[in-house]
Amino acid sequence: MQWTRLSFAGFSLICMNIACTDKFEAVNTDDHAATEEMMSYDNLKTGSFFKQLQRSVVLFKDGRNLSSDYQVSQGLTSDLYSGYIAPTGSWYNGIHNGSYYFITGWIDKTFRSGFADAMQSWLFLSKAAQEQNLPEVAALGLVAKVEAMHRVADAYGPIPYTGFGSGTSGGDYDALDLVYNQFFKELDEAIDVLTAYAIANPSSQILRKYDYVYSGDPVKWIRFANTLRLRLAMRVVYANPTLARQEAEKSVTNVFGVISDLGDRASLKHSGDLVYMHPLFEIAYNFNEGEARMTASMDAYLNGYKDPRISAYFKPAALDGLYHGVRLGITPASWANYTGNKISNLNVDNSSTEIVWMTVAESYFLRAEGALRGWQMGGDAKTFYEQGITMSFSENKVQGAVAYIANSTDKPSAFTDNVGSSNAAAPSDVTIAWEDGVSDERKLEKIITQKWIAMYPDGPEGWAEFRRTGYPRLLPVVVNNSNGTINTALQVRRIPYPQAEYNNNASGVKSGIAKLGGPDNGGTKLWWDKK
Structure with missing residues (x-):
């Protein structure tokens, strides 16, 4: 489903009644499925949404998404521009994302999946956790949401984030500094809730059966959240050094600290409940x-x-x-x-x-x-x-x-x-x-x-x-097909907004471009890209 000029609350309502629910295993039910009361038992309702939220961070073939969804959301954009993976398909005789000529269908999945999958999963999880008075579950949802959505923001820049689900945004985009402020606010809240919970409930578990990453261990989630906050703090160091230091030191001084050993590594564990091919x-x-x-x-x-x-x-x-x-x-x-x-x-x-x-190594670096x-x-x-x-x-x-x-x-x-x-x-x-x-x-x-x-x-x-x-120093593209919009030496700085946004949320994407501070192309730097 594509975005419209409806409010995000309206979008959420639509999604709860038609096709968007196809991707949520706890919502797509028939008359013989679990009732609301039954789903409150054993965290079935919140757990189902939490599972889907975790699956939405990095896409993979899971019965809903395909490996090709990963390819167009990451494999043909950030995996290339990071210097990790080279494209060797024979598409378009090499005139494509790999040479800075953006293919329309290859630059929209990160955006669409972020909102239609990750944000929708989080919204349903958050509401269910509130209904059941489970603040610690809502806190896990916030951490996973930030992990998913900072990837979207770092790819495009301004996004419609802070008003999602509230009915107040009308599809307007937030400036990237405001999005990052919200990330920090959400991580602060989640870490405080989880820290208090872990101290009050030693050896406890949260959503163990539904947690692909840490099997319900709140302390490991706290360490991941602290390290994620440290990662994002470092991201903004050239744009807002005072904020960066504040959030970084807050993470390290938390009573449970940051990721430090192999058991803290954040990854989707293969199990009987999660069998997947990378x-x-x-x-x-x-x-x-x-x-x-x-x-x-x-x-x-x-x-x-x-x-x-x-x-x-x-x-x-x-x-x-x-x-x-x-x-x-x-x-x-x-x-x-x-x-x-x-x-x-x-x-x-x-x-x-x-x-x-x-990785654990990232925490040390x-x-x-x-x-x-x-x-x-x-x-x-x-x-x-x-x-x-x-x-x-x-x-x-x-x-x-x-x-x-x-x-x-x-x-x-x-x-x-x-x-x-x-x-x-x-x-x-x-x-x-x-x-x-x-x-x-x-x-x-x-x-x-x-x-x-x-x-x-x-x-x-x-x-x-x-x-x-600016590090590591990466080898530039051999041929730059951006028609001058991307400096070969500086390399690509962002992904343009999806065409669907221009078609269905024209005023929203216009507000995003205004806050971007430059044209909607791959050469415009993001707010934190200040060095």
């Missing part, structure tokens, strides 16, 4: 014999550093047993060689690889950057930086972290196209080992470069961090 597996192996491969930037950094994680992320090319990537923006006469035995495929299992919302900025993070930048690398090695089940951390000589390598002639110089000369005597900016490049490697394949986060900091 969408990157199907895209890389089943779609037209492969539509995603290792990028040239990953090739340059991982090969240059002799990084042991390369084997956890990618498979060696069958032809020579080495790792080879693909540059964005190429237009070869034939794509067959780029999906063949000369290029590295993704190392993803069809049944065990988890969809990860947040966030604290490293905070400490570098002089914030109270509970330690120093060097220690957190090295802990982040160590944890990433552990998360990826590879050895050699100690030697890697001490490596002061290896640098990213020049890229050589193993099929064609799209070669490139090394993107950076940054080394791995911490150096006390270099500038803070050089230290920041080290932190973000290693953070980027550790977060693979989280495209939305990798792309956001590249835009925020």
Whole structure:
């Protein structure tokens, strides 16, 4: 269903009566299904909506969404622009998102899914939790909602967020700084509620049967929420440094703290209740014999550093047993060689690889950057930086972290196209080992470069961090088909609004563009993109 100029409350009412309810397992019922009273037992009603909300953060084939929904919501946008994944489908002879010519149908799913799936699930969950007087359940919903919707805001900019479901917004967009203020407000509220609940109810569980991430452990949800608040605090550091420090230090000083060990990793766990194939597996192996491969930037950094994680992320090319990537923006006469035995495929299992919302390593790199900025993070930048690398090695089940951390000589390598002639110089000369005597900016490049490697394949986060900091230095597109709207050196900064918004919410999207501060194209920077 597409947006109209109806209020969001009106939209919600429509969704509760027609097609939108098809995607919510607790709502799409018949005369013989559970009654409202029955659904209040054992958290069935709230649990069903919470399950759907978790499924809406990253789309995957689950009976409602398809792997192709992931591809058009993330795989053909942020996964590319983060420098993680190269598109190797033969679509449009390479003149598409990968070369900055946006395909209309490839830029709307993130927006549509965010509102039709994540926000609707949250709205129903919130109302049900309020009816049943379950503030701790509502708090979980807020955390999951922010995790889903900051990805939408970071892709487009201003979005219609703060008035959703209230009937007051009329489809108007909020400026991105106001959206972020609301994110912080919601996380603050959720963390306070969950912290009080966990202290008053030790060893308790919330929605255990419906929680794919932490099996109902409120303390782990608090740590994730604190780390999510820390992530978003760092996102706004160049736009509002005072707010950034305030929210970051608040997260670290919470009694339960932030993510710190492997058990805190936020991911959708495979279980009897959640059996799924990671969408990157199907895209890389089943779609037209492969539509995603290792990028040239990953090739340059991982090969240059002799990084042991390369084997956890990618498979060696069958032809020579080495790792080879693909540059964005190429237009070869034939794509067959780029999906063949000369290029590295993704190392993803069809049944065990988890969809990860947040790695443990990211938490340490966030604290490293905070400490570098002089914030109270509970330690120093060097220690957190090295802990982040160590944890990433552990998360990826590879050895050699100690030697890697001490490596002061290896640098990213020049890229050589193993099929064609799209070669490139090394993107950076940054080394791995911490150096006390270099500038803070050089230290920041080290932190973000290693953070980027550790977060693979989280495209939305990798792309956001590249835009925020300029690191890691990524290889530019070979051909830029944006008609001058995107600077090749700066690279793409956002995704344009969906055509459906222009068709069905013209005044709303107009208000969003006014608050964006520039034209609705891929070259306009977002509010937090100030560096």
